[in-house]
Amino acid sequence: MINCRKYTRYLHKSEIQELEWYEKMLSNYHIMICKSCKIYTKENSLINEYIKHQIEKHLNIDEQDIIMQKQELLKKLKL
């Protein structure tokens, strides 16, 4: 049986590498019985999704500006 601190370590580790079978098993067992970690896991997924899909929506990048930047660069490089 693992505690919440260990569970969060495994959760974050699983985002980088495959967990060992016993780490997966212990995590699955913990999340079945721990309400706090269920809440945290949901929050964590929300953060990942936000970074993946939403973060660039706030950038408001102007396509025309990108074209001009590319032209400026290609001119500097004489390509």
Place this chain on the structure above:
Amino acid sequence: MNQLINKDIHTEFKDIINLHYKKFYKHACIQVGDKESAKDIVQETFLSAYKSLSTFKGKSSMETWIFGILNHKISMYFREKNIEKKMIQENLEEKLFKRGGQWKEEWISSNSEEAIINFLKFCINKLKDQSKQVLLLRFYQNKKTEEICTICNITKDNLWQILHRSKLQLKVCIQSKLKVTND
């Protein structure tokens, strides 16, 4: 033969500018939070990469190689500007968890998605440079573990520990902001 190879490399370089410039620029914008500086950094990245094209050994893709230069330039930018991140080095696990390893009650509450997202962007910008870089490479750029390790020059074990720490820092930052708002 050499001329032919050189021509291919220059064509590939030009293709990367045409196809991926926007991706590089977006990454720089998110990291430095300022469009003018992001533009300068990206242009300087491509100029440096072009000058060093003869040193490109093809161990990784050219895009990854240029991306590494971009990340280096971003790190240089932070160093030159001496931007200090406010996040204090602290033992986050001690702060968040009880001695027995359970969450301390004050850090766990069912917040609405909207409330979390409201503070998320602010809190991402408060992260230390490397923590932010790792988060963005993993979830925004969707880079593979090995690629992130190469770009950041860290081991796989270091990587997940940085990610773990970044996530706990975000947790502390968001929850603290929510608490202030609710009070």
